[in-house]
Amino acid sequence: MTLSDRQNAIVELIRQEGYQAIEALAEHFGVTPQTIRRDVNLLCEARLLRRLHGGAELLSGAENLPYDTRRITHLESKRRIAERVRALVPNHSSLFIGIGTTLEQVALALADHDDLLVVTNNLNAAMAFSVNRSHRIMIAGGKLRLPDRDLLGEDVEALFAGYKVDYGIFGVGGIDEDGTLLDFDPAEVRAREALMANCRLRVLVADATKFGRNATVRGGSITDVDCFITDAPPPKAIAGRLASARIKVEVVQTPEGERVHVA
Secondary structure (H helix, E strand, C coil): CCCCHHHHHHHHHHHHHCCEEHHHHHHHHCCCHHHHHHHHHHHHHCCCEEEECCEEEECCCCCCCCHHHHHHCCHHHHHHHHHHHHHHCCCCCEEEECCCHHHHHHHHHHCCCCCCEEEECEHHHHHHHCCCCCCEEEECCCCEECCCCEECCHHHHHHHHCCCEEEEEECCCEECCCCEEEECCHHHHHHHHHHHHCEEEEEEECCHHHECCCCCEEEEEHHHCCEEEECCCCCHHHHHHHHHCCCEEEECCCCHHHCCCCC
């Protein structure tokens, strides 16, 4: 299942403004209430929204959404971010690939490169790279986290610490308004910090839904990265910090229907 532009926009409107009534959503999008109800029912089934008093609100951000739900949200934005990474990384490079749905798209985009050394705790990414026999793929051991199909823990941190690679490519659960990087699990933060400490170029990939997203575990700052690839200009406060730290920011072009407004 892939969300439509309108369904993505409904989620983002509710994320930014809170609870919305069905009638208000219908008027906002210029469709019938019945159409909005179908959209909201689908979004509730996907665990993005929940129904409440004739409308809908966002689910709590205390836990991350299921992987298969995240996989279908803002998919075109993630693919365009991945294509920019593809242009950034040359053949014969070494790289870390972190966890998450955007990183799965990055792996799919990079799979047809030649002779990459890939070190990852992301089984979805490892499988994407495995279609090309020229790649060397190193994966972490330990317990597979389901349904995300990734690994966390001391073995992962030791794996990243055992290499020094050209590119460390990673995502985050959220980016606070002061630029703090956020995730949903302390083990996710520790794995990301080990990845960032052992690469020559730190590349953060995150679509605009991560700005202001309510993840709960702090871990570093957006000014710790070397390159930030996203799909919309960052909010003013974050943009100011990036500019002061001289961080390279690349904003990919995204279809208007998928673009997210950030203040």
